[in-house]
Amino acid sequence: MPGSPLPTSSTVPPEGRSAAAPSGHGRSGPRTGPVLATASLCQLLVALDASIVNIALPSMGDSLGFADGALPWVVNAYALAFGGLLLLGGRVADLVGHRRALLAGLALFGITSVLGGFAQTPAQLITARAGQGVAAALLAPLSLTLIMVTFAEGAARARALGVWSMVTAAGSAMGVLLGGVLTDLLDWRWVFFVNVPLVLLAGVLAVRAITTARPERTGRLDLVGAVLGTGAMCALVYGLMETDRHPWTSARTLVTLGAAVLVGIAFLVWEARFASAPIVRLGVLRARTAWTASLIVTLIGAAMLVGFYFCSLHLQNVLHYGPLAAGAAFLPFCAGVMAGSMAAGRLSTRFGARATLAGGLLLAGLGMLWFSGLGVDSGYLTAFLGPCIVTSTGVGICMVANTAMGTSGVAPHEAGLVSGLLNAGRQCGGSIGLAVLSSLAVAATRDAEHTGQQPLAALAAGYDRAFVVTAALLAVAALIAVLFVPAPAPKPSARG
Template identity: 40%
Template sequence: MSVTDTEATGRAPGGGAGPEPAVLTRRLRLVLVLLLTTQFMLAVDFAILNVALPVIGRGLGFPLAHLQWIGTSFALCAAGFTLLFGRVADLFGRRRLFLGGLVVLGVSSLVGGLAQSPGMLIVARVCQGLATAAVTPAALSLMTTSFPEGPLRRKALGLNGALMSSGFTTGAVLGGVLTDLLSWRWAFFINVPVALAVLVIAPRVIEESRPEKRPELDVPGAVSVTLGLLAVVFGLTQAGEQGWSSPGALLSLVAGVVLLVVFYFVERKVAAPLVPLGVLGKRSVAWGNVAGLFAFATFTSLVFPLTLYLQDVLGFSALVAGLSLGFLGLGTVTGGVTASRVIGRFGTRTTLLLGGSLQAVFTAALVCLGADRSWMWLMLFAGFAGGIGNMLAIVGFMVTATSGLADHEQGLATGLATMTQQVGITLGTPVMSAAATTAMTGSGAVAVLGGLKGAIGVNAALVLLGVLSSALFLRDDRPAALRASRRSGHGRSARRKGGGRFRPVA
């Protein structure tokens, strides 16, 4: 028997604001576990094949020049279709899209694991990317509509962000372990039982969520924004592989920008826009997503120079390098677990600024890395601390970008947030690659280290730019009582009178 709206969310069945649940009920815990498990699995999928690419190429006869399409085909669909599917979830049902996407993910993962040719594998990766574009915003919007604004939503989004970020690191480690001990095919097969388990349990505990009156789908807007995002993401991947001055990258990026401008003008004219400009005009949505773009682009791309540092400079194996990067993942988990309390105490804007500042400081500290293994302590400590800061910023971004919106706009808001995430992940590595190549002079480990330090310096500067944008354009959203207390000094006098403790007022 399905959980009712009132039982699951603490709101009245009509959708009005009801009393917020003080604790997680048994059913809410199960809903959260299902959604978090799915999001973690999708994050792992982004990185799990990176280590296995050479083995896959030899096993299926992939030409070396075409190996990158195993990742590119997935990234194109995951980023290009996420905004469209986020809005489709609002219009046709979030649970329906969530379950349908999981079916596609499970089948395509099985096909990928059984693939006997490059074409068959690429088709499986395309379908995995489409499934990710559908499931990610649907799961996130189910989370934000199941947990009303407040401590429970912040806790859910904190855990979600922590597991997603750690999933990228876990994917790299798990891909190496599965490939070495079993076969690269298990990087696909591992999704199948997880998807089946979620498909069996989810319909029993997750309620459908869709508007009573279904508006028309904005087809011109959907076509223009999807093609625009596909062109931008393709241009970014081409820039990372062939350089930012390559004709393919430049033409694709220009075409993408033109299509996104067309999308903007389409949205101004249509009666039922895919993305209402009023939503984009909200400061929390617009600048929250800018903050998220910097947070995702910088930290996920930091794995690129650090992987090269561990292998090409310090001489560690791929497996040891992957395990060492696990400290970044531990940092993100720690940040995700504590983010809810930090936001509740200081507000999302302050949390964004604090997290970004921590990330900027400890990323800049990595510029001091040396050419021998005695510097490992700095990489591990700075990676862990920077991971905490990055996750504080990411959870702050997620809460900011999905707050202050009605339930019927949550699919759109989470679609925008997911698009920001995917584009940020895609954008970061080409930028780091270009920065490292530009800063690298000569050859050998010392030259490689110089190039990597240049890339790390650019990374820290971009983190700082994100912090400045949040400081300038996001409003202070600390609890009103806390702001008033600090302005008047009443809090300090109350503590003095009360022996250092606040006393409840009847």
């Protein structure tokens, strides 16, 4: 049942246990520190590689001779493989064992990073990035799964989720800065080579921290469901990524997104009616906490990616910041996420998940609305720093509170499934939000140009519209939290 404690270690199925499973008394096992370090390093790899190549793209294009229009696939190949395989990655970890799945994912990430660093042709580089995306689809849900099965619900899990959420948000921001530093001081190939020591460190920690190498009983992988689910996710992510080149009303976009919907429906029907061992047990979503958290994280994912994207564009295209300066400008964002993540556990204990989650979402929304005032003459200290701190603090609070709420009461043998759902929701939310709001921003820029505004002012007006809509999405998420997140159980009254 939602909100019920995790089973005691004596009732945890072997396939769900990593390290030392939490006891029913709310204590974590003796290896919680190494497990958290392993999960955080895996999540850092995933977050860094979603953004670290962006600044290096021009150097990659010049070095390898990319054709016109092919360079964005260095980014898209990672996003497509990652988004398309997330559900499968979460379920595979449940079936084969957490340590085996983690080591396989780390090995693939390390190998493809080396191949990317030594790539001599565009095809080799894009293939390596796709391989990194496959590895990330295994590591991302598994990093959250490790926390779910190692830390008992309550303050211990909230603190661990705070660290995990901080790494998720800060890693993306740091990726921009690190990519610029490595490209300027060394070579673009080092944005791949830098992963190797992180992979090795995470592998050593995983061997020491995760004690069950394989489950004692294994399930069967739902191959039909895997093909249908992966196909639906890939078609959706691909269709959304291509809307910058093909309009929403074009035949190509309509066919791709229509195929995603049809294959998605086939996937749901198969999982509900025919699969003997479904890759996604739809009954999990009957729990109010699970479907509410999945819906909210989709909106959070859209807000985070869109906000980060348009803030970066404003700094570089309107205020003329260089890549390194733009990356450094986001360091306060990392600090705000850290502060919000660390405060989320205490706030949830005092005010409950509903109030904490709604409050964090509203705070992030207010920050996004504040960003909508950015203009061509906006200074960093006077107009950017304030909303950056407010937004990031709210993001840190709501990410931790939502993840803790969504993973409450989940059976350990389905931890990977729920982790995959939450990660898939965030990834799809980001893809959908970026595609839709990019179109809105372009339309707003054209409208501003038609009214006679100067190009930079019109560009800023387009970004501002995206910030306003993003604030509205976070307000909707806050409303969902108020309406559907379970209220905290009343405390028993003291008897004299």
